[in-house]
Amino acid sequence: MSIRTRLLALLVLFITAVMLNIFALLYLAQAVSNLLDDIDRVRERQLTASQMDAHLRDAEAALYRYQFEGERGFADQFFSKITFFASDIAHYRALTDDQISRDWAAQLDQSRGQAESIGNQLISLRDRQNADLQSFLDTQVQFTDLLLKTLRPVRADDEPYQAAVTGMYEASRAMLTSVTSYVASPDETKRGQFTDAIVGLRQNSAQFAGLLKTPAEQEWLAQIYTASNRLQKLGSQLISARDLQQSLYANFIAIVFNAGQQIIVGKIQPHEANLLNDAQQSVQNAVRMAVLGSVGLPLFITLAAGWLVYRLSRQMNSSMTALLRGAQRVAGGNLQTPVELTGGDELSRLAQSFNNMMNGISSREERLRALIGRLAQIQDEERRLIGLDLHDGLTQLVISANMHLNALNALASPGLEPAAMQELDVSRSLVKQAIDEARKVIAELRPTLVDDFGLEQGLRRYVSDTCEVHHWGYEMVASLGGLNIAPSVQNAIFRIAQEALANVSKHAQTQKVRVELSADDQRLLLSVQDWGRGFDSADIQDEMKHFGLVSMQERAAMMGGVCRIHSKVGEGTLVEVEIPRSALAGRSEDVEK
Secondary structure (H helix, E strand, O other): OOHHHHHHHHHHHHHHHHHHHHHHHHHHHHHHHHHHHHHHHHHHHHHHHHHHHHHHHHHHHHHHHHHHHOOHHHHHHHHHHHHHHHHHHHHHHHHOOOHHHHHHHHHHHHHHHHHHHHHHHHHHHHHHHHHHHHHHHHHHHHHHHHHHHHHOOOOOOOHHHHHHHHHHHHHHHHHHHHHHHHHHOOOHHHHHHHHHHHHHHHHHHHHHHOOOOOHHHHHHHHHHHHHHHHHHHHHHHHHHHHHHHHHHHHHHHHHHHHHHHHHHHHHHHHHHHHHHHHHHHHHHHHHHHHHHHHHHHHHHHHHHHHHHHHHHHHHHHHHHHHHHHHHHHHHOOOOOOOOOOOOOOHHHHHHHHHHHHHHHHHHHHHHHHHHHHHHHHHHHHHHHHHHHHHHHHHHHHHHHHHHHHHHHHHHHOOOOOHHHHHHHHHHHHHHHHHHHHHHHHHHHHOOHHHHHHHHHHHHHHHHHHHHHHHOOEEEEEEEOOOOOOOHHHHHHHHHHHHHHHHHHHHHHOOOEEEEEEEEOOOEEEEEEEEOOOOOOHHHHHOOOOOHHHHHHHHHHHHOOOEEEEEEEOOOEEEEEEEEEHHHOOOHHHHHHO
């Protein structure tokens, strides 16, 4: 399967996973939106139920406090809370969408009507009770004033008279105590005390009637009968009203309990809590479905895509690694080892094309190296021939001319004019310089030092002569240990050293050089180092500017070796040449052929 097909499959899997995620999220959004609306309605009904319960309890508390304290503000608060309770019932009914909740709302509304009706009765009863109690107290005060301020001072020394007055006063006080106590806290003993007080008042009134002597006392007796009857009537009304109040309040409490505890707390709130739990469970189910749709299936698809990516990445990694190593081998000069990739994908075809390219480059490089080697031989041969021509032709003529000038000088010097003698000396000096220059050129063209003394000693002499000419300090280390080196290889190594020292003389501006020629079990090493001005090593790639450096590298490459050049501006230059021992005898001979 090609890489393009695999990438297309990955794209299809990716789009499928994305679409599944989108559909799952749309489903989740729709479901959660609807369920959140339901949850909001349930929560609003729960809040309304809590408000109903709170308003009902507040109405109960307000009515309770009005029964005992009688302040009008509590009655107004009762009616206000009952009104709020009715509004809550209407709001709850508007929020419900099932019949059972509507039935509960109807029951609450009925209970609200009953509670409001009984509350009105209790408030009216409490208002009448206040009026009766006030009348009872006023009558009691008047009766007490009549007994203590009017009757008692009349016959202070009449003990029966005083006993009857005191008995009526105590009986009236007992009536007041029993009635107020019963109104505050109903108790049958208080009712009995009230009855006993009535009996005692009547008995003492009858005893007082038997002691009357004056018309004024007769009139006072009539007032006593009127006041006692009114006290008896008001006390009985207050006790009866308190009994009715207790009964009505008990009914009110029962209605409130039924509405609050049994319906609101016992039915509505658990029902709404169940609905809320159901809605939350539905949300969880929707989330699970969405997770399954957006995570489960995409996860499976992702695993499949991951498997494809893993296989593709491994293949691409191995293929790219093989191609990279092949490129590195080519960059290092190895054109023999091909890139081994199998398959029919694009990278395999690229590897095949790369191998074909390497084969072509290798063939061209071999032909080019052979050509370069042949050109180098031709160049060396031309230099040798030119050197021979110069040595056997021009140099011999110049030497002959020099000999004739010396002979002329010996023959004619006694009779020549000083000016002519001076010109003759100048001519002899110029000819001698020409001879020296010709010999120098011949030495550069044809390194006879290698032929005459071998590579090690010839290089020593060349370094010594060059450093002496340029006034350099030098260090020469040469130790080949009798290593057998083909003549062409010796000439090539000598030419590299010669080119390196030539570059030093042209560019380095150094005061010292170091040349080392050594060998070990694997290689021959030549290094030429100076401490001159140096240059940027990146510029070596420009062959037009650094033809000498490139030629050294090419000469080393023809021998199967490598030439490395290290240089930094201001720190000097180091030329290192490594030739494998296997190439010292055979490689050069092949090149010559």
